[in-house]
Amino acid sequence: MPSEFVSTDGTEKEYLAQIDYVLPIGENAQFEAGYRGNFEETVTDYELTEQMTPNGNFVRNDSLSNSFTYNENVNAVYTQYGNKIGKFSFLVGLRFENTQLKGQVDAKEVENTGNGQLNINFDKSYAGLFPTLNLTYQLNDREDVTLGYNRRINRPRGYYINPFPSRSSEANIFQGNPNLNPAYASAFDLGYLKRWEKVTLSTSVYYQHETDAFERVQEDTGEVTPNDIPIIRTIPINLSTNDRIGFEAGLLYNPQKWLRLNGSFNLFRFQTEGVFNGVDYGAKNLSYFARGSAKVTLPSNIDWQTNMFYQGPSNNSQTETEGMLSVDLALSKDVFNTNGTIGLRISDLFNSRKRASLTSTDTFVSENEFQWRKRSINVSFTYRFNQKKPEREQRNRNTNEEDENGGF
Numbered sequence: 001m002p003s004e005f006v007s008t009d010g011t012e013k014e015y016l017a018q019i020d021y022v023l024p025i026g027e028n029a030q031f032e033a034g035y036r037g038n039f040e041e042t043v044t045d046y047e048l049t050e051q052m053t054p055n056g057n058f059v060r061n062d063s064l065s066n067s068f069t070y071n072e073n074v075n076a077v078y079t080q081y082g083n084k085i086g087k088f089s090f091l092v093g094l095r096f097e098n099t100q101l102k103g104q105v106d107a108k109e110v111e112n113t114g115n116g117q118l119n120i121n122f123d124k125s126y127a128g129l130f131p132t133l134n135l136t137y138q139l140n141d142r143e144d145v146t147l148g149y150n151r152r153i154n155r156p157r158g159y160y161i162n163p164f165p166s167r168s169s170e171a172n173i174f175q176g177n178p179n180l181n182p183a184y185a186s187a188f189d190l191g192y193l194k195r196w197e198k199v200t201l202s203t204s205v206y207y208q209h210e211t212d213a214f215e216r217v218q219e220d221t222g223e224v225t226p227n228d229i230p231i232i233r234t235i236p237i238n239l240s241t242n243d244r245i246g247f248e249a250g251l252l253y254n255p256q257k258w259l260r261l262n263g264s265f266n267l268f269r270f271q272t273e274g275v276f277n278g279v280d281y282g283a284k285n286l287s288y289f290a291r292g293s294a295k296v297t298l299p300s301n302i303d304w305q306t307n308m309f310y311q312g313p314s315n316n317s318q319t320e321t322e323g324m325l326s327v328d329l330a331l332s333k334d335v336f337n338t339n340g341t342i343g344l345r346i347s348d349l350f351n352s353r354k355r356a357s358l359t360s361t362d363t364f365v366s367e368n369e370f371q372w373r374k375r376s377i378n379v380s381f382t383y384r385f386n387q388k389k390p391e392r393e394q395r396n397r398n399t400n401e402e403d404e405n406g407g408f
Contacts, residue, residue, distance in 0.1 A: 002385050004050035005058060006168065015039040028084035032093075042158050045068065046166050066107035066167060070158040073100040087139075099155065100125040103178055105164050122178040128153060146191040146204075153162070156214065156245040160236045170225040172366075174234045181238050185210040197201035200252040203218045206245070213272060218318060220363040230364055239281060255362040258297040267291045270357060272316065280317070283339030287314040303332045319359045326353040336383070343380040350374040 020034035047065045049058040068387040081091030102123045132150040139145060162176035191204035216236050223231045246268030253261040267288040274281050292308040307328045314321050333342045351374060359366040 001052035002054055002056065004048060006062075006166075007047050008166075009045045011043050012309065013041045013247075025083075028089075029082065031079075031081050033079040034213075036078075036307075038072075041073045042070045044158070044162065046164070048167070061109040064167065066105055066164040068158075068162045068172070069104045069106070069165060069379070070162065071100070071102040072155070072158070073102075078246070087137055089136045090140075091132070091134040095130040095132070096127070097130065097153065097154075098125065098127040099182070101155075101161070103158075103161060103163070104164075107164060111314070120165075120178075122161075124178075126182065131132070137154075142195040144191075144193040146193070148189045148191070150187055152187060153212070153407055154185065154210075156182065156236070160214070161258045165233070167305070169232050170227075170236075173221070173227045173231060177236050177253070180214070180236055183210055183211050183212045183214055183242075185242075185345045198254050201380045202250045205249050206248065208244045208407075210242040211240070211245070212238040212241075212275075215272065215274065215316065216275060217240045217279075217281060218361065218364075218366065219277070220361070232364060232366060237274075237276045240271050241274070242270060242272045244268055244270040260295045261293070263292040283315065283317040285315050286356070288312040297376075302332060303330075306332045318361060319357050321355060321357040324353060324355055339385075340381065340383040343378075343382070345378045345380075346372070346375070348375045 008140045015038075017037040017039075019232075021032065025031060025032045045067045048061045050061055051058055052095070072098060076097040076151045077096055078093060078095040080091060082091040083089065098164065102122075103121060105120050115327075128151075130151045132155065133148065135147045137145045156177075159179045160176050161180050163178045165173045167173045177303040185208050187206065187208040189204050189206035191202065193203075215237055215238075216234055218232050218234050220230045221233050223230060246266060248264065248266045250264035251262070255261075269284070269286045271284045272282055289309070289311045293305065295303065295305045298300065298304055307330075309326045311324045313323045326348050328345070329349050330343065330345045332344075335342060353373075354369055354371045357367070359368070
């Protein structure tokens, strides 16, 4: 059977411009304003070569090989004001954003697989206002109640809007959608925080309403491979709504100076609604995820940290996805009077960070397994000339604060 070879190379440039103004007002109030510009250009070269006959030479497929240049330019201005009056404090803010998306495909041939015509080259922009409101009431020195609201934007990634089809096999094609619009969400949360001497508990209930939510759908193109296997196209679309309600709890336990435990659990229910090409993709689902970490200071000041993440099973209108477990392990030791650090990190200790799914439709059934990266082991040595160890690293060694690099 003839084989094929797929390679994807990418380069990315990013420029950031930012200016902030802060004006303290009295002891407890503060006014802020600022501008942030983020300018990105990503060039993705996708090449597919295939054999015309078994054991033959590999030939470039010009109908699928292409170079895609994607630019995302975001300009934003914001202002916010915060104050504390007795046990009550608040923060109110407003951000204005303007986003420009540009895409250009360079290819010898153009093939538009599946139903519906997509714009190969595009230049589009959109703007929006994003308010924020956070309220906090201090019950006592160790207890707080919070109430928050904010409006968010979820922009499509370059991979999601690249209109040129790519494939992982003859029968499995992914095609981005440049007609994809950003998703907007309004989020509300009510939280409670309680601190004890060695334990901190945080809980919250939340609700989020999202419009134009992203969804990946799979369609039978009506075409077949030379072996008469149906060709399936995956394309991201905007569904009409996504409503999510959930509960989250986090616990930080620091029983000894040499031991710190941290864990969180999030249970949520979501419901999506939307129709694409005459097919109803509405669905309901209940799922959860959990995170945990343990940091131990061993004899000889060796730091040992283990991070765990578990994503519960979930489903949408087409696909059932199995649960996924991931565990990372890291060891570090300062040497040469803390000027140097030796580190050992094992990512995905059990090689289990795999997403397995089963897709069922009226015309086909598809099983998939995707793995971001196989288990890897990294050994490092860092030596600092005429500088101290970064303050954050020292602080994490001596306080209860969560290690910023400990998450996933």
